[in-house]
Amino acid sequence: MIEKTYDPADVERRMSAAWEDAQAFRAGRPERRGAKPYAIVIPPPNVTGSLHMGHALNNTLQDVLCRFWRMRGRDVLWQPGTDHAGIATQMVVERQLMERQQPSRRAMGREKFLERVWAWKAESGGAIINQLKRLGASCDWSRERFTMDESLSRAVLKVFVTLYNEGLIYKDKRLVNWDPEFLTAISDLEVQQVEVKGSQWHIRYPIEGSTESIVVATTRPETMLGDTAVAVHPHNDRLKHLIGRTAILPLVGRRIPIIGDDYADPEKGTGAVKITPAHDFNDFEVGKRHHLPMINVLSVEAKLDLDGNTAFLEDVPAPPELDETLKLHGVDRFAARRKIVERLEAGGLLVKVEQHAHMVPHGDRSGVVIEPFLTDQWYVNAKALAVRAIAAVRGGRTVFVPKNWEKTYFDWMENIQPWCISRQLWWGHQIPAWYGPDGKVFVAETEDEAVSRALAYYAETEAVTPMQGHDMALDPDSRAPFLTRDEDVLDTWFSSALWPFSTLGWPDKTPELARYYPTDALVTGFDIIFFWVARMMMMGLHFMKEVPFRTVYIHALVRDEKGAKMSKSKGNIIDPLVLIDRYGADALRFTLAAMAAQGRDIKLATSRVEGYRNFATKLWNACRFAEMNGCATLPGFGPQEVQETLNRWIGHELARAVRETTEAIEAYRFNDAANTVYRFVWNVYCDWYLELAKPVLTGPDSVAKTETQAMVAFVRDQILALLHPFMPFVTEELWSVTAEGGVARDGLLALTPWPPLSGFEDDAAEAEIGWVVDVIAAIRSVRTEMNIAPAMQIPMVLAAVAPETHERAQRWSDVIKRMAKIADISIADAPPPGAVQLLVRGDAVALPLRGVIDLAAEKARLEKEKAKAEVDINRIDARLANPDFIARAPEEVVEADREKREEAMARRTKILEALERLKQVE
């Protein structure tokens, strides 16, 4: 029995349980072992995450694909899991420690802290998974993975060591993007450029042994303490004579050379640029070219670091002002900036200050200004790995949908920079590198291996023998003292990059890996093409020798109603869980799918969700109607063999809807698919089929009635199937409560085959029912226009119609009477005088309403119709009169125009006749 009202929350709870009990989404179910696999790996959400609209969209689309292909018989694996999210998770736990006034991370030490994070993960890490389940995600939950699982961590180590041994991972001392808030390096991608209104200061640097000076412009005066040169362009006529001279760095007294370098653009600033190799990416390059010293004047927290900074003091002849400068030690960079400017001004060295809007790098997580900082970090030679990743997309082995994202992918890949993968965090995969006392590095998958390598190395070398007196080979615990492990962990994206194969068991040769890799589709937002997609391509191709996925479907961003990006700070976040509570998961899913047009952002209006909730209710009620009318599928019922025209017609319409929906999903046109089903269910099945079937269904028992009952049930089942990828909960519920062949169903809709694509075509049925639909629509329209009382029954006369039309009318008299409020139908040679006349597919239908309606109104209506017909005729005539049109337009188009003209002419003739008759009455 179908409940009277549709309660989404109740349905969702029960259907989730039903799927879980049946393990419906298990990959490799026995009955599908012979089937072709279909695999998708989920973009793993952060363990710290909670479901936002982006997740809702992303996972709805994946679920549509998975449910669709599952119903089409494939052995579907939707691989779920979460990401350990280094910085985010560490932050969450540290904040928690602070709130509870517990010892800080550093106070408790690495080991204790990590225990704490694991405890946090066990307690609160699963929230997002439950939220995905509420959305209806049909993942194989038994295969849930976490990037720091033992087996995934093994994959990480293996990849790191292999790439290191291949020379594709290396350690380097160079400038990195340093986050002074989190005290870690971050990659280029984690840096957001933000436009900031700042100042540009012009500062005078005196020139040694002269009264001359050189003026430089800078937005970062505090870094001048680390200047080691001033550069001018070699062809700068105004300044090139200074090349080779020495400037005296104000406040410090350091003697720095004035060098010639192309980098100094004569058009910019003053034409002379201060060179601070340790604090600017460009200056770093200039410094390398000219072998300049690199003087770091900042601490990891971005405070001035001067006291005891030997590099800073080196070569300084200690001018009187140095003492004052040294007092800036430990001062924060921005405070230091102000003080330095003040001191320069006091010393008369500040030439001018200009307002200056410029882009300043910020940490995407911390939000603080990023410092270019000179440190040792680990890098991946991304350029080498990119070669095959580019080739795979060029060669079409992986395709982007929509295609234009390939350009973005190529642009980035072709200009790819070394990927900084070390992070100065604790939560993550610790880098498998150990250092000997002499700094010699040993990279190995295990500590044991590192030790034995070290032993072998030091046995051969005379250099250092730290293990004298120890018997290392026998006592593993005593090995630790002489090797120290690298403290750093890997960028979270390093492990994410392995996701398509690490989740399948790699480096072991598992059956899952063999069966599901490469995966079929990856569904994600464009914002992580670089972070994730590109890197999976590189890693997948390098380690699996095959692309990780055949198609990358890039979906849009979900924005708020006004088109603004949703963000906490703007307070415009629409919480998908709130929408699920209010309208149901099905309504939310349908909305997202219906709005997921390729290449466009989604501006989410909750009115849309409400509209689709109404749609779910409509479906619910249609199913109730079927049930109440005894509609159930019969054993051995052959839907393609039905005799009744109405039933053949709905089969015809159904097949078309199935075809269009199928093609749309296959092409990732989710919105087209959703709209097709929507229209079929509401505007065809409910509005016409059920209405037209009512007389039969409520009439006496007959062969026709039995057949119609069965067909109503059959089409309803097909609808449930078609709709299931979009609205899994209601459809599963409605499926489960309806019987099949007289007995309760034992199978799940989720595992039922997709509707057949063909076998129902019937143009004759289409012509007949189409005519009936048009008659009813035309009569209804006139009734409103003529202000005929809604309940009033009126007669209908078929005037001078072909015998087939007459027969049609007879066959459908019941529904026509019922739906158009017609009292009786008769035939006549001509329309009676004063009747309202309608044209339906060329036939004249008259409504004898003399005395009921206002003749003047009818005249006006006919005049309007006539004018419309004439406009049509004129337009077509104009076109047909154009010789170029006849000559150049395709024949079908010209032919269609001729037919349209004829049709319009006939229409006009009938209207004129009707007007004539009207006159006679007057």
Place this chain on the structure above:
RNA sequence: GGGCGCGUAGCUCAGCGGUAGAGCACUACCUCGACACGGUAGGGGUCACAGGUUCAAUCCCUGUCGCGCCCACCA
């Protein structure tokens, strides 16, 4: 500075070479046993603007004006 995308009904969006569609909102009418989260019938658009290509342009090209996003080391 490069690149991408968008400007279509009041709102949110489809369509993208043969004279425009949906949802919501709006108007009128309808308690007819599936559904008022409903039904029926309507109103509403010079498809941002200007040129061009074409027999034909909302749809292709160029430019202009607005809006958004991504990338880039510019002092």
